[in-house]
Each structure stands twice: as structure tokens, then as C-alpha cells.
Amino acid sequence: MINKPTLLLDEGKCRSNIHQMVSKARRNNVILRPHFKTHQSHEIGQWFREEGIDKITVSSLTMAQYFAQDGWNDITVAFPTNILEIETINELAKKITLRLVVESLETVTFLAKHLTAPIHGWIKIDAGYHRTGISATNYDGISALMFAMDDADKITLDGFLLHAGHSYACRSKEAIIDIHHQSIEALDTLKKHFDHRYPPLKLSLGDTPTCSVAEDFSLVDEIRPGNFVFYDVTQSQIGSCALEQIAIAMACPVVAIHKDRNEVIVYGGSVHFSKDTIDDNGVDTFGVMVETKSNGWGDVIHGAYMKKLSQEHGTIHMPSEKITQIKVGDIVTLLPVHACTTSNLMRSYQTTADERHIARMSSL
Amino acid sequence: MINKPTLLLDEGKCRSNIHQMVSKARRNNVILRPHFKTHQSHEIGQWFREEGIDKITVSSLTMAQYFAQDGWNDITVAFPTNILEIETINELAKKITLRLVVESLETVTFLAKHLTAPIHGWIKIDAGYHRTGISATNYDGISALMFAMDDADKITLDGFLLHAGHSYACRSKEAIIDIHHQSIEALDTLKKHFDHRYPPLKLSLGDTPTCSVAEDFSLVDEIRPGNFVFYDVTQSQIGSCALEQIAIAMACPVVAIHKDRNEVIVYGGSVHFSKDTIDDNGVDTFGVMVETKSNGWGDVIHGAYMKKLSQEHGTIHMPSEKITQIKVGDIVTLLPVHACTTSNLMRSYQTTADERHIARMSSL
Structure with missing residues (x-):
């Protein structure tokens, strides 16, 4: 019996939200690497596994440890790398495929010097949200980061990662689609600029509004929405869900x-x-x-x-x-x-x- | 070494905040029944004990259980009684002096029927904050509550309790003092209206702004500030602290x-x-x-x-x-x-x- 504030979860709705996003990713032939910061639960993670998901996103190294304990072995920490947690980074990198996000040379230099196990690195790109990331048009800065990562024994560059958080300010599907197109265009332009790379650079994006509303993900390699697992009143106002x-x-x-x-x-x-x-x-x-x-x-x-x-x-x-x-x-x-x-x-x-x-x- | 977000506590400043409030209560000859919802810690509670405090306020029955476990045996739950937690109420009432806050007849009727151990009851008075409580001028409603509590075997009426939460909107000491005077006047008028009671009804008030700024508490019996244990930027803007x-x-x-x-x-x-x-x-x-x-x-x-x-x-x-x-x-x-x-x-x-x-x- 409920006698205190209690957070109810409708498992049917939750599994349906997961299933719809998985289906959309399949239709588009993109990897769905769901962000687990919303639910932060081993059991709910299992519902994703049952849909065939085996790669995830988290927002802290602590969260990466928590999900690694449950057998997730391909985890992106979509947060500017906190170099003060280098010990945790090295512990995780020994056990799983750990993918970190970087945007500054200081961080890459530090990692190059202190990593004891291999990691993958994504360059965080800013194409309009202006929270973190290096500007999508700053080719010199991006080149410098790429060279530094190429030079580092234990870093494999994956590609460009973007979070269009300004989609949360949208209040219509049209506005969300506009942001989605801007994000894809920014990443695709970058990829073409650096098209001499082999293997080719990968492109990762995806917030819940754009991933819920957009239908075309043909130019990107992976999407990383998180909130869609539950949705909320904000997402319904944005237009991501009913x-x-x-x-x-x-x-x-x-x-x-x-x-x-x-x-x-x-x-x-x-x-x-x-x-x-x-x-x-x-x-x-x-x-x-x-x-x-x-x-x-x-x-x-x-x-x-x-x-x-x-x-x-x-x-x-x-x-x-x-x-x-x-x-x-x-x-x-x-x-x-x-x-x-x-x-x-x-x-x-x-x-x-x-x-x-x-x-x-x-x-x- | 700090490598993640960490909440630092300056024990010296905290103990000094406690000492100052204890000293003010002593000077005024009022009981300081500090609200422990801010710190929610056995160890910090101990610092209050070392200053002679033996009565406390909390905002949930769960918190009352937590502090009862640490030997606190006179606890007021300054929150409208949640009748769905009657089992917890009865468990606590068996062990400690439990003081509950009521504002509606339905709650008193329910308690009268289901209490298996004695409690004390405070009538929550609203003198301007308009969150909870019965209006300070609603003598009929207050009388009805008093009769119902007198009729209940296991309830002892303590008196009138008030929280002037609108003091948080103040931005000057003068405005805080005005609210303090209004609160005291409302409670004192009520006490005089019901002056036939023996033992006399007690008066309890106190939020951090008024208790930090006011100097005269001569008409009240106890004060219940909580936030002062740490203070914060809001309190400094209100004028409660530096x-x-x-x-x-x-x-x-x-x-x-x-x-x-x-x-x-x-x-x-x-x-x-x-x-x-x-x-x-x-x-x-x-x-x-x-x-x-x-x-x-x-x-x-x-x-x-x-x-x-x-x-x-x-x-x-x-x-x-x-x-x-x-x-x-x-x-x-x-x-x-x-x-x-x-x-x-x-x-x-x-x-x-x-x-x-x-x-x-x-x-x-």
C-alpha cells in the first residue's frame, strides 16, 4: 500500500517506448546507444538488452562503473572527461570498451600521459547548443585534437559527437526537425572536411526530441537519446511524445x-x-x-x-x-x-x- | 582528494551557527527545538546535543524514526499528519514523546480512532503564509479541533504552531521583523482568546529568517528554525546571515x-x-x-x-x-x-x- 511519495513505473509504457526507439533505429540502420542517465537501473537496462541493445551511453564514470558491473561492456561517457578520475578511467578501460568525450587539448594531453589501458575518444562538437564542445567550424582546433589523439598510443579516435540540447527549447515538431537538420549538416560537413581518414570518422548525435520526432538518420552512425525511456511533461510540451x-x-x-x-x-x-x-x-x-x-x-x-x-x-x-x-x-x-x-x-x-x-x- | 562533486562542511562555522542560535534562545528564555530537516545527520545532531538541545523538529515520520534511533526522544513532526502512516506513528509514540501537527478535523478523528499510544498535538495556525494551517481568525474551526483533541484519549493538546514561510520573500531585516511581529500577535491573540485552558496553551514559531534577525521572543514558548545550521545564499539575500x-x-x-x-x-x-x-x-x-x-x-x-x-x-x-x-x-x-x-x-x-x-x- 502506498503511504509515502512513491515513484510509479508503468512497465508496459516503458517497454513500448523502448521498443519504438529500437524499431526506428533499425529502420534507419543506425546504432541506438541509449543514454541510461534517466533510469539508472540494472533492471530497466535489461529491458533494453531484451530488445537487442548492447551499447550504451552514461553521463558519469560512476554510472559507467554501475552498468559495467551488470555486464555492459561498450559504454560511452557523454560528458567532458573529468581528468581527476583517471584511476576510474584506467580501471574501466581495462575491463570494457570505454569511450570518452573530449573537447580540449589539455585533456587529450593528460590522457595520453596517464592512460594505462586503451580507450576510444569522441570529439565533442558544438553546433548551436553552446554548453560544451568545440565549434563545428573550428577546423584548426578540431585538427589539433585529432593529431593529439592520433599521437596517443592508447586513444582510438571514433569520430564526432554532438548533443543538440537546444531542442529542449522547441515547442513544435517543425522546430525540432530544423535543429535535427542543422546538427546533421554540421556533422556531415565536418566528416567531409576530414574525409581522408581511414577508417572513416563516425557521427553520433541524438537527444530525445530529435530522435522522437525525426525520421531520417541516414547520414549518422549512432543516436543517443535517453529521456524517451520514460518521457515527461516537458517532452510532451516539446512535442516528443503524447x-x-x-x-x-x-x-x-x-x-x-x-x-x-x-x-x-x-x-x-x-x-x-x-x-x-x-x-x-x-x-x-x-x-x-x-x-x-x-x-x-x-x-x-x-x-x-x-x-x-x-x-x-x-x-x-x-x-x-x-x-x-x-x-x-x-x-x-x-x-x-x-x-x-x-x-x-x-x-x-x-x-x-x-x-x-x-x-x-x-x-x- | 576531491575528484567528484563534493559537499564540503566547515564544522567551525556550523558549530558557531548552532551556538549563536542556542545563545539567543537562552537569552529569551524560549525552548530552541531546531528543525533537523536541513542537515538530517546523526553526527551534526550530536553538535546540538553538546549545546544542551534535547528537543527537535523534523518534517517527516521517516526522519523522526531516523533521529529516534539516535536517542532523540522528544520530536515534533512539523508537517500535516499523514494518516496513511498510522503504523509508524504508533510505533514511534510507544517509544518517544511524539508531537504531531494537525489542521483538520478528519485527521483528528482518524487519530482518535487509530492511536494505540499517546501523542501530543499542535494545531497548525496560518497567519499569512497560506500554505497549510487553519486561519488564525477562524475561532470556530480552532475550537472544534480543540474539542476533538480533548475528547481523544491519546491526544494531549500542546498549543498553536505556526511557520511564517513568507519571511523567505523578505529582502530586508525590517520586513522580516514585521512578519515576526504579525506572527507573534496572531498567536498571542489566539492564546488570549482561549485563556481559560489549563495548562495554558503553548506557542511555537520560527523560521530561520525571523529567528536569525528578531531579538524579542518573549511571548512565545519555543522556536523551530532549521536552515541556520548551514545558512545559504538565499538566507544571505534575505538578510538572515552574512x-x-x-x-x-x-x-x-x-x-x-x-x-x-x-x-x-x-x-x-x-x-x-x-x-x-x-x-x-x-x-x-x-x-x-x-x-x-x-x-x-x-x-x-x-x-x-x-x-x-x-x-x-x-x-x-x-x-x-x-x-x-x-x-x-x-x-x-x-x-x-x-x-x-x-x-x-x-x-x-x-x-x-x-x-x-x-x-x-x-x-x-
């Missing part, structure tokens, strides 16, 4: 009701949901309320949403005709704004069908 | 530098800092950069702050004259915007003086 595809939801006990303010107070706050918020028709929302069902959740309750979060308290706005149906001690259910951060805070999942507990990586 | 009093800071490895954009990328993102943000002179900030020192941190680096957080990436803005001193592989240090949520995410502390690891409650 609300019905969202595979996780927060179940929270009602502890107080203030009908005069149309507010329901639940046990479930910022330490459970995270402070991620989204503008939903002009209102800042931390979660969208859905019908609570015995085996999961149902339709969206129009006009009911999480409006405020304190550390343990959540304040839900509910329309007058709905709030009268709520009692102290009820469980209410909300779709999260950002699946990655909510899952990170909640640290485990409870399946809706059989109330099974699914563990996540426990350490940071 | 930046020098902040006792925790995040140490993060530098993984990339983009001088052309005045940006430093660190390993340290929203899963480490939390998405709490504050307007600092017109700029949204997730953390304020300070000098990294071998035994902790030093002065604020003017104009350097966390401007953006992704899941694991942090983007720091640095002035041109400072960014030239930073290298990939350096550790940079930032004061957190909200100590409670950052500590919750980081799950443990590392002391600056002796690099000791201090554990926190591990489950939700």
Missing part, C-alpha cells in the same frame, strides 16, 4: 485540503519532484495531475496541477468541481515535469502492475 | 573552459546542486563562487556564479580576469542557493578541516 506515453508518475498522500483556495496539500515536495518547472498555458507547473487508478493512472485531470513545492509539501491547484472529491488520506498522482531529476531524487521505482520494487544506482 | 556564515559549499571539478563565452564547465549539475535559483542583482544564480582553499574556501569571487545547470553539467560565468587563472582539472567551490535541497541531493558531507565523511539519513 502525455499517454509518459511511463512514470508520482503518487502522493493528501495531508490537507483548502477548498477556499482550491488547494490540496500533499506529502511530496521538492526533495521528491525536483524544482524543475514548466510553463503550462501561462502557469508555472511542477507536475500534471492524472486520475489515480488501482493499477496505475488514467487521464489527465484538466486544470489540476502542482503549483508550488516546499521541501516536503506539494501544493496542488484543483478546480472546484474536482476538489470536492478529494479526502485527507487519498493518494493523488502526478506526471513529473522532468523524469531525469524526479527519478534521481526518488532513487527507486514501484511498478504499477505488480508493485515490484526496481532499484537505481544508489551512489552519486 | 555570506561568511554559510557553513557548506560545493566543490566541483573543472572539465571544460570556454573563454570566448566567459564560461567554465564543471562536473556538478542539477542532481548535485538542485534547481533552486535566486535573483542576484538581476541574474538568475544557482550558486556563488568563492575562492578554493586547501582547508575549505575563502572570499566570494565577485562576478563569478553558476548560471546554468544540466543534469551533471554546471555552467559557471567568470569574469575575463579570473577565467584565465582556471585550468581543466582544477576544483572550484560554490556556495549553494538552498542548503536544504543541495544537502538532500548530496547525501553526505566532507569536513574541510579533516576531510571526515559525515553521513545523512539515506532513505526518503
Whole structure:
């Protein structure tokens, strides 16, 4: 019985999300190297394996260790290499095919000097997001990185890797497709510029919005979406998914009701949901309320949403005709704004069908 | 050696913050019942014990269990009672003096029926924050709650409890003092209205801003601040503390530098800092950069702050004259915007003086 904030997982929806992305990658003849930072769970990783996935992406060396322990042996750490973790890098590189991402010469020089086992290196390319990466038009900088990697005994250059994180600012499929085309064009131009290489340089991209919406991946070698395993309210607003595809939801006990303010107070706050918020028709929302069902959740309750979060308290706005149906001690259910951060805070999942507990990586 | 995002704790500053609040409570002859939701640590709790504290506040029954395990035997759960956890309530009530907070008749009725061990009850009063509580002027509603609690064999009514959370919106000491006076007046008026009670009803209030700034607590019986144990950038902006009093800071490895954009990328993102943000002179900030020192941190680096957080990436803005001193592989240090949520995410502390690891409650 649920009596505390609980992160529900609809295994059927989750497996369906995985299956659809695997099918799309197959149709396009690209490698799907899913990002596992969203679920961070051995068991959910297994659902990918059952679909034939054997290469993954993670965002930290700690996460790489966690999945290597479960038999994943081809892992890309899609994060600028943290040279302070060189010991972990060497330990992992001895055991698995470890692929690191670099964008600066200092990092390559350091790795060349301190690696004791072979790694693969991707050059992180920035084609518009401007978070990390070397500019896609900075041929001199990219050449210098390539030479340094070629010179390093223990580094094999794989190719160019890009994350079009600015797709998260999109609010239409057309805008997402535009970014997708820009990303592919930037990578393809680079590949042509350096076409003397043998074996040819590979191209890797993929965030959940572009991989969910685009249909043509013919010029790239691999895609790396992650969030699609669960999706969330943000992805539905971007246009990556329907609300019905969202595979996780927060179940929270009602502890107080203030009908005069149309507010329901639940046990479930910022330490459970995270402070991620989204503008939903002009209102800042931390979660969208859905019908609570015995085996999961149902339709969206129009006009009911999480409006405020304190550390343990959540304040839900509910329309007058709905709030009268709520009692102290009820469980209410909300779709999260950002699946990655909510899952990170909640640290485990409870399946809706059989109330099974699914563990996540426990350490940071 | 720090090689991942690490939450540093300056034990000296922390103990000094504790000592100052204990001294203020003694001067005012009020009980200090500190809120332990910020630190959630047995060891830091011990530092309060060493100052003579023997009564505490927590925000969940899980947290009450955690501290009861460490010998705390007078605990107020300052959160509307979650009736779905009645088993935990009864287990705790058997062992310790458990004080619960109620605001609705349904909850009292449920407790009266299901309690198997005695508890104390506080009536949660709303005097302006409008999150939870029964309005301070709703005498009929409050009377009904009091009658129901008097009728319940296993409930002893302690008095009126208030949390002036709207003090967090203040940006001056005068504004904080105004709220403090309003809170005290509301509680005192209530106490006078119900002055036929014997023993007299007690009054409990206290958030970190009012308890840090106000000097007069003569009309109340106890205060319950929590955040002051660490303080944070938000509290310094509110006016509760100086930046020098902040006792925790995040140490993060530098993984990339983009001088052309005045940006430093660190390993340290929203899963480490939390998405709490504050307007600092017109700029949204997730953390304020300070000098990294071998035994902790030093002065604020003017104009350097966390401007953006992704899941694991942090983007720091640095002035041109400072960014030239930073290298990939350096550790940079930032004061957190909200100590409670950052500590919750980081799950443990590392002391600056002796690099000791201090554990926190591990489950939700």
C-alpha cells in the first residue's frame, strides 16, 4: 500500500517506448546507444538488452562503473572527461570498451600521459547548443585534437559527437526537425572536411526530441537519446511524445485540503519532484495531475496541477468541481515535469502492475 | 582528494551557527527545538546535543524514526499528519514523546480512532503564509479541533504552531521583523482568546529568517528554525546571515573552459546542486563562487556564479580576469542557493578541516 511519495513505473509504457526507439533505429540502420542517465537501473537496462541493445551511453564514470558491473561492456561517457578520475578511467578501460568525450587539448594531453589501458575518444562538437564542445567550424582546433589523439598510443579516435540540447527549447515538431537538420549538416560537413581518414570518422548525435520526432538518420552512425525511456511533461510540451506515453508518475498522500483556495496539500515536495518547472498555458507547473487508478493512472485531470513545492509539501491547484472529491488520506498522482531529476531524487521505482520494487544506482 | 562533486562542511562555522542560535534562545528564555530537516545527520545532531538541545523538529515520520534511533526522544513532526502512516506513528509514540501537527478535523478523528499510544498535538495556525494551517481568525474551526483533541484519549493538546514561510520573500531585516511581529500577535491573540485552558496553551514559531534577525521572543514558548545550521545564499539575500556564515559549499571539478563565452564547465549539475535559483542583482544564480582553499574556501569571487545547470553539467560565468587563472582539472567551490535541497541531493558531507565523511539519513 502506498503511504509515502512513491515513484510509479508503468512497465508496459516503458517497454513500448523502448521498443519504438529500437524499431526506428533499425529502420534507419543506425546504432541506438541509449543514454541510461534517466533510469539508472540494472533492471530497466535489461529491458533494453531484451530488445537487442548492447551499447550504451552514461553521463558519469560512476554510472559507467554501475552498468559495467551488470555486464555492459561498450559504454560511452557523454560528458567532458573529468581528468581527476583517471584511476576510474584506467580501471574501466581495462575491463570494457570505454569511450570518452573530449573537447580540449589539455585533456587529450593528460590522457595520453596517464592512460594505462586503451580507450576510444569522441570529439565533442558544438553546433548551436553552446554548453560544451568545440565549434563545428573550428577546423584548426578540431585538427589539433585529432593529431593529439592520433599521437596517443592508447586513444582510438571514433569520430564526432554532438548533443543538440537546444531542442529542449522547441515547442513544435517543425522546430525540432530544423535543429535535427542543422546538427546533421554540421556533422556531415565536418566528416567531409576530414574525409581522408581511414577508417572513416563516425557521427553520433541524438537527444530525445530529435530522435522522437525525426525520421531520417541516414547520414549518422549512432543516436543517443535517453529521456524517451520514460518521457515527461516537458517532452510532451516539446512535442516528443503524447502525455499517454509518459511511463512514470508520482503518487502522493493528501495531508490537507483548502477548498477556499482550491488547494490540496500533499506529502511530496521538492526533495521528491525536483524544482524543475514548466510553463503550462501561462502557469508555472511542477507536475500534471492524472486520475489515480488501482493499477496505475488514467487521464489527465484538466486544470489540476502542482503549483508550488516546499521541501516536503506539494501544493496542488484543483478546480472546484474536482476538489470536492478529494479526502485527507487519498493518494493523488502526478506526471513529473522532468523524469531525469524526479527519478534521481526518488532513487527507486514501484511498478504499477505488480508493485515490484526496481532499484537505481544508489551512489552519486 | 576531491575528484567528484563534493559537499564540503566547515564544522567551525556550523558549530558557531548552532551556538549563536542556542545563545539567543537562552537569552529569551524560549525552548530552541531546531528543525533537523536541513542537515538530517546523526553526527551534526550530536553538535546540538553538546549545546544542551534535547528537543527537535523534523518534517517527516521517516526522519523522526531516523533521529529516534539516535536517542532523540522528544520530536515534533512539523508537517500535516499523514494518516496513511498510522503504523509508524504508533510505533514511534510507544517509544518517544511524539508531537504531531494537525489542521483538520478528519485527521483528528482518524487519530482518535487509530492511536494505540499517546501523542501530543499542535494545531497548525496560518497567519499569512497560506500554505497549510487553519486561519488564525477562524475561532470556530480552532475550537472544534480543540474539542476533538480533548475528547481523544491519546491526544494531549500542546498549543498553536505556526511557520511564517513568507519571511523567505523578505529582502530586508525590517520586513522580516514585521512578519515576526504579525506572527507573534496572531498567536498571542489566539492564546488570549482561549485563556481559560489549563495548562495554558503553548506557542511555537520560527523560521530561520525571523529567528536569525528578531531579538524579542518573549511571548512565545519555543522556536523551530532549521536552515541556520548551514545558512545559504538565499538566507544571505534575505538578510538572515552574512555570506561568511554559510557553513557548506560545493566543490566541483573543472572539465571544460570556454573563454570566448566567459564560461567554465564543471562536473556538478542539477542532481548535485538542485534547481533552486535566486535573483542576484538581476541574474538568475544557482550558486556563488568563492575562492578554493586547501582547508575549505575563502572570499566570494565577485562576478563569478553558476548560471546554468544540466543534469551533471554546471555552467559557471567568470569574469575575463579570473577565467584565465582556471585550468581543466582544477576544483572550484560554490556556495549553494538552498542548503536544504543541495544537502538532500548530496547525501553526505566532507569536513574541510579533516576531510571526515559525515553521513545523512539515506532513505526518503
